[in-house]
Amino acid sequence: MSHKTDIEIARAANKKPIQEIGQKLGIPTEHLLPYGHDKAKVGQEFINELESRPDGKLILVTAINPTPAGEGKTTTTVGLGDGLNAIGKKAAIAIREASLGPNFGMKGGAAGGGYAQVVPMEDMNLHFTGDFHAITSAHNLLSAMIDNHIYWGNSLEIDERRITWRRVMDMNDRALRDMVVGLGGVSNGFARQTGFDITVASEVMAILCLAQDLDDLQQRLGDIIVAYTRERTPITCRQIGADGAMTVLLRDAMQPNLVQTLENNPAFVHGGPFANIAHGCNSLIATRTALKLADYVVTEAGFGADLGAEKFMNIKCRKGGIAPSVVVLVATVRAMKMNGGVAKEDLGTENVEAVRAGCANLGRHIENMKSFGVPVVVAINHFVTDTEAEVEAIKAYVAEHGSEAILARHWAEGSAGITELATRVAEIADKDSAHFAPLYADDMGLFAKIETIAKRIYRADEVLADKKIRDQLRAWEEAGFGHLPICMAKTQYSFSTDPSLRGAPTGHSVPVREVRLSAGAGFVVVICGEIMTMPGLPSKPAAMSIGLNAAGEVEGLF
Template sequence: MATVKSDIEIAREAKMKPILEIGKKLGIPTEDLIPYGHTKAKLSLDFISGLSKKKDGKLILVTAINPTPAGEGKTTTTVGLGDGLNRIGKKTMICLREPSLGPCFGMKGGAAGGGYAQIVPMEDINLHFTGDFHAITSAHNLLSAMIDNHIYWGNELGLDTRRISWRRVMDMNDRALRDIVCSLGGVANGFPREAGFDITVASEIMAILCLATSIEDLERRIGQIVIGHKRDKGQVLAKDIKAAGAMTVLLKDALLPNLVQTLENNPAFVHGGPFANIAHGCNSAMATKAGLKLADYVVTEAGFGADLGAEKFFDIKCRKAGLHPDVTVIVATVRALKMHGGVGKDDLKKENVEAVKKGLANLGRHIENVKKFGVPIAVAVNHFVTDTDAEVKAITDFCHEHGVEGFKCTHWADGGKGTEALAKHVAALADKGSSQFHPIYDDAMPLWDKVKTIAREIYRADDIVADKSVRDQFKAYEAQGYGKFPICMAKTQYSFSTDPNLKGAPTNHVVPIREVRLSAGAEFIVVICGDIMTMPGLPKVPSAETIGLDAKGQIAGLF
């Protein structure tokens, strides 16, 4: 039996083309690409500005069922579908998020696809890449430093140190930093106060970068960040302590979309990386909009299951960026559906059609939910070698009964060739122009009702609950002029409910709201539900234990 190569081995064997050559495929002049070595480049703002009058291509969103430890392969399917569309002669661009170092060294691994459906250079993309995350981390923490420095030198603005809401960030899972006390050590170090760290992908700076439309818009949004309050409850903004200009300087290169390629030498923008369980889960609007001007089809993804990623893509990104999605592809696997059907991880290799059928309730819920946004749907069955024909047929039959088509996809093993059938169907759906996209709630709806709408319509909860202090905070945000903002739900990705162990398609549950945060620069309200953490921790056996350099000086253990 042949040994199956690891993702990193496959990526290392890739025959990459010079990135300037990939740019030529899209009609990007050499002078408008800023190379980072031979295989990565950033796209200039001047070139992006010049695309405004070009016609948009078709926008295809790839989302998924609720994830399980068995894996769904959403990014892998996004890459495979992009390669498949190019393979059937459709000029296609892929738009993905950048991976975070936290999952790379934690439990989940990287986010550059897998098998023969990857973006490359895989090691660079999963690690430091072009330095965007470092720039975001630095800009965020510059604001943190300027806040404490302002207090140290007399606190002219009258900031109440008990009401500073701006935390610090780092791009690593470190539970020890969730809650800290800073400025200890005496008078020379400032005034002690409680603070804490989030992971960089949960930073409002990350969200702002991914929603900004220009360098001017970026600086405007940064200036609007609410960093805390005075004793009289009045707000203090980032622009009040004169931080916006310097932060924008740190972010000026990070704002530029990153161009890379797939294993099949097709173009991909990889830019921005907010998590979908604690942030809005989509790559940058600037990259997606540029892709729509440069290609006839753009395939993008939104993190985790459709209850998080797709909902935020539709209700936040599309609303803010003026996007009109044409097709949604929902990714499912036999293995994950078995787990939703009650099978343990150790028994997933055994055929169990009944468990698949039971787990299909989760896929069915996502299909029903996406239909509420008016976007046509296809289902990609991401194939594993242990899947049986009977199990795959159970899924495709179920899809057909629900008015959508399901396709067995073998892109992990076969690259773009393995998604040709799906690609033809998706292109036909997009070209038909039948999308009647609309967000699930109106801007004018009260904030509390927006949250309730998401909970009832998408999570199928009976209600939402929160302490009086949280309900009062919603009212305060409306009184301050933030009532038209969309909602960004921070919730477990593993279930429609806030209980990660509640698989399938649960009903009759309640969504508890623990905290609500204002992201005035990103222009949305973050609603933190259940036990979700904005700074993850490492697992008992983190991936970092097996990552290192081999005898040849090459990276081993990264996946």
């Protein structure tokens, strides 16, 4: 058993030139735009030519509600992609890009772990191909043009108190959450209150991840509502005149990135909206490109299935005309114990009772995923401390819930440790037994959609929303936005809006604090409980231990 760190394993990888990885999928070299030797963008022209090809099978990897013990969703996604290739299938993976903020904070990177990783790990967790910088620039260009419009006479009659477009930065920086801009007198414009969000929370990020092509991208950017007049008339990005220039800044960022796993299998890494405040899935263009080029595509949705997977089904699949053939739900013995009431420091001790007690959370997610008409397999992501009795307890519980659980050792063994799961997932996908349907119809009212998610996914008794919020939803319906899906912003740690409520709570209420219209992305964001759109750094940020070693290599990323 190796005790190498993720970054040491990644550094020792035997990478192949990216052109060879492209060849595995039949991408001609001239349609790969290389960024160095080990990463490339897939050209838009080539993507356009794939339209008439049939789609491969889509496999969604999701998880129970995250615990501090960690579930390993990305690791399982990467491992399963490698596993499918190892059993002779033509498979690719499609995951999100990592945000710089969490990398230097406490969450770490987003490239998998152990022997199930995507490389180059350092690049992916740092600037990669510059997509997030492009999104940051496009977003802030619009911010600058709004204040500039007001400075030069405000012909659109924007009410400065009703500017909804904030600024963004790809860094955890709590000092920027709430601030005043425009101080310093006449030449600096008008003072007003605003703030920064993290780039992954930007509507531009969500738009990039849902747009079909550059024309669709520009259309959606133009539709962004940035402010209101005193009469409450919405002002859009198109009226400010920023949509064309923003599209130019995003032209290259729209093209999906191709990299490789440790076992030299193709990986599309593109886009990265947060899953507790945005829709938490990689880009539609990357997923659809992968589906045209591979027979099986393994993709993941952020956080627990109550957030990422629900949005994957109700937003991404609905908007993109795609549907999963099977859902893989990742769980760990450690997380079951934690849900069963065991403290983090005691997770290494065998406790079959606690495992059983904690399985309620898993059972709820299995039922929820099946309600979308898709078969579910549970992947038990193996940790060294797991005992046979604990693993068997999960398997037995899952069998009682009409599903099956398979132990996966990809973290320690790479594809060899996940062939059983890969074989079973491929069998189920090939059966075509999925009858996918979203949870609610487009024409259901906005508040009814919120209630449907709260009652059917979170198992809440009621949604608490005051008159102001209900009136706002009705006004949007009258303005022609009633058909939009809902994007719930809530804690990832619980089915409820209380992060400390573990397991499978019932009888709770979902308080709606605020609703925001993302007219460009094409959804209504519903903010429940306390949710941060700009994280802060912990007392000892990961950045303190990141640096270059004597050989000029990056150390300390995880």
